[in-house]
Amino acid sequence: MKFVVGGQIEKEKIAESIRTLAGDKATSVVVMNDIEAAMALKSGAVDYYLGACNTGGGGALAMAIAIAGMDRCVTVGMPGKILSDEEIIAHVKGGKSAFGFTGQDIDVVVPVIITAIFS
Amino acid sequence: MVQEFLMRLIEVDPVKAGLLAAIGAISAMMANRGIAVFHDGLRPLIPEHLEGRMSRKALAATSFALSFGLIIGFGIPFSLTAPIILVHSLLLGTDVIGVWCSNSKKGFVLSGVIGAFYAVALLTGLKSVVELFAMLPVNFMTNLSKVGDPIVVCFSLFPAVVVGYQYGYRKGIWVLVATIIGYLATQSIGTLSFGGFIEKPVKLDPNGSALLIAMIAMFYFAMKQRPPETTGDQKGANEMLVGLFSSRIARIQKNKWLLVLSGGLTAVAATMSFSLLAEGPVSLQLMAQGEQNGALLVALARAISFVPLVGTTAIATGVYSPDGMKFVFVAGLATNNPWIAFIAGCVIMLMEIMLLAKIAIWLDKYPGVKACGDHIRTAITRMLEISLLVGGMIASNAILPGMGFMIVAGIYLLNKTSKRPLVEMAIGPIATIAVGILANIFYIMGLG
Numbered sequence: 083m084k085f086v087v088g089g090q091i092e093k094e095k096i097a098e099s100i101r102t103l104a105g106d107k108a109t110s111v112v113v114m115n116d117i118e119a120a121m122a123l124k125s126g127a128v129d130y131y132l133g134a135c136n137t138g139g140g141g142a143l144a145m146a147i148a149i150a151g152m153d154r155c156v157t158v159g160m161p162g163k164i165l166s167d168e169e170i171i172a173h174v175k176g177g178k179s180a181f182g183f184t185g186q187d188i189d190v191v192v193p194v195i196i197t198a199i200f201s
Numbered sequence: 202m203v204q205e206f207l208m209r210l211i212e213v214d215p216v217k218a219g220l221l222a223a224i225g226a227i228s229a230m231m232a233n234r235g236i237a238v239f240h241d242g243l244r245p246l247i248p249e250h251l252e253g254r255m256s257r258k259a260l261a262a263t264s265f266a267l268s269f270g271l272i273i274g275f276g277i278p279f280s281l282t283a284p285i286i287l288v289h290s291l292l293l294g295t296d297v298i299g300v301w302c303s304n305s306k307k308g309f310v311l312s313g314v315i316g317a318f319y320a321v322a323l324l325t326g327l328k329s330v331v332e333l334f335a336m337l338p339v340n341f342m343t344n345l346s347k348v349g350d351p352i353v354v355c356f357s358l359f360p361a362v363v364v365g366y367q368y369g370y371r372k373g374i375w376v377l378v379a380t381i382i383g384y385l386a387t388q389s390i391g392t393l394s395f396g397g398f399i400e401k402p403v404k405l406d407p408n409g410s411a412l413l414i415a416m417i418a419m420f421y422f423a424m425k426q427r428p429p430e431t432t433g434d435q436k437g438a439n440e441m442l443v444g445l446f447s448s449r450i451a452r453i454q455k456n457k458w459l460l461v462l463s464g465g466l467t468a469v470a471a472t473m474s475f476s477l478l479a480e481g482p483v484s485l486q487l488m489a490q491g492e493q494n495g496a497l498l499v500a501l502a503r504a505i506s507f508v509p510l511v512g513t514t515a516i517a518t519g520v521y522s523p524d525g526m527k528f529v530f531v532a533g534l535a536t537n538n539p540w541i542a543f544i545a546g547c548v549i550m551l552m553e554i555m556l557l558a559k560i561a562i563w564l565d566k567y568p569g570v571k572a573c574g575d576h577i578r579t580a581i582t583r584m585l586e587i588s589l590l591v592g593g594m595i596a597s598n599a600i601l602p603g604m605g606f607m608i609v610a611g612i613y614l615l616n617k618t619s620k621r622p623l624v625e626m627a628i629g630p631i632a633t634i635a636v637g638i639l640a641n642i643f644y645i646m647g648l649g
Contacts, residue, residue: 090510091575115438115571121438121441135242135510137242137267138242139245140244141514144517144518145513147246148446148517152245152246152255157242160242160267161271162621164620166620185582187622
């Protein structure tokens with residue numbers, strides 16, 4: 083599986099988190115600016131997009147929604163609300179491939195997303 | 202109850218209320234028509250609705266879900282500590298109002314009316330809450346403002362943190378050293394009288410000049426970073442974006458006059474003399490403490506950091522922000538005259554809109570600046586989290602000695618385990634307000 087980290091903030095932390103959680107199962111984890119990352123997802127060069135910003139849906143997913151399409155994107159964590167593990171798993175199984183959340187949610191949501199992708 | 206509320210309405214300065222009502226009305230009407238929304242995450246959903254892939258109802262529900270937590274857990278607590286309105290509390294609300302009203306002529310007018318009413322209600326509501334707090338047996342309002350004390354000194358640190366994030370620990374430390382030297386140097390110079398040539402000596406603000414030095418260092422590093430050499434006429438990411446979405450840029454330019462008006466009015470509300478609206482928690486605290494220069498510089502740095510984010514989301518969606526890239530706040534802080542602020546705000550907004558594509562393409566040449574913008578927001582958030590936590594602890598302990606420390610630390614740590622967590626940087630103000638209310642309960646129960 084190929085991962086790209088887009089979004090606006092905490093990119094290195096997210097990338098490191100994916101590398102640690104996915105290990106060898108992730109064939110590549112790259113950090114890009116949000117436009118390039120969204121284009122990589124649209125063209126199929128990568129399988130999954132993860133990004134963070136202060137609201138979980140703005141800088142994190144704006145380009146992914148505009149370029150790759152709304153139906154592939156989901157905000158899993160926003161200020162005051164994080165989706166339940168079951169909801170996140172359902173979104174992954176339902177075919178969502180771009181995930182947005184806030185910087186403070188990284189440790190909570192990234193493990194759930196990665197586990198769901200590889201299960 | 203109703204009568205009391207109306208009485209408060211009369212007490213509020215009609216000029217300020219009118220100005221805020223106008224901003225609220227215009228913003229809600231622009232949200233209604235999909236011309237501009239404040240929430241960066243709502244912007245990409247507007248074309249989904251306009252182009253028929255998302256119903257108005259779903260859009261309204263999403264806008265509420267996106268904004269409600271931020272208004273209650275972020276906008277309002279910060280607005281209460283000053284009291285100056287953090288712009289998020291006003292414009293996230295007008296986003297929701299505009300989107301909730303139907304997409305018709307009636308909905309357009311209705312959104313304006315509700316938007317104006319919401320703005321005035323926000324102003325009077327905040328005033329009432331502050332007055333209510335002041336009437337309680339244990340008055341914690343003076344201590345509540347202590348939450349912002351560490352920010353007034355710590356804000357000049359953020360460029361060092363940005364450089365640390367972007368170019369590593371070592372360079373970050375160098376900028377930190379330069380910041381501290383700048384602080385000490387200005388402090389020792391004190392006031393400049395230019396050998397008696399000017400009548401009123403200029404008092405140098407150590408924090409402001411330290412920040413200025415650090416910001417110059419930060420942007421020096423960012424501008425130095427150039428894109429890798431490309432062969433032939435390979436396009437940059439933003440240039441591709443401009444090419445893909447040229448019709449959406451045209452849509453923003455078509456709607457420029459409402460945006461220009463909104464920018465001008467916001468600049469007036471953001472002047473020190475009005476002190477009605479602040480662009481972010483840091484400049485809000487600095488404004489409250491009368492630190493105009495510091496507030497100006499922080500607003501400038503934040504506006505620069507928002508250029509890539511607001512610019513690219515606007516280009517990709519055809520929807521702008523009622524405050525644009527936030528330079529209108531800089532215009533307000535740079536001048537105390539409402540008329541000059543209005544004109545400056547209008548001109549800045551018009552330039553932002555007309556040069557949108559050019560700015561984006563120009564940014565391709567400076568990838569360091571875009572990365573720097575992301576890091577500025579991360580660094581300011583981090584700086585706020587730590588200084589507001591410490592400020593909250595100091596303020597809480599002044600209200601409820603001993604227990605104050607414990608309650609704030611407890612709320613902070615337990616929040617991390619919550620599935621509905623508070624915005625981390627708002628914990629200081631929220632916990633302190635909670636401690637203040639608790640102190641009154643203890644007093645009434647005779648435990649204090």
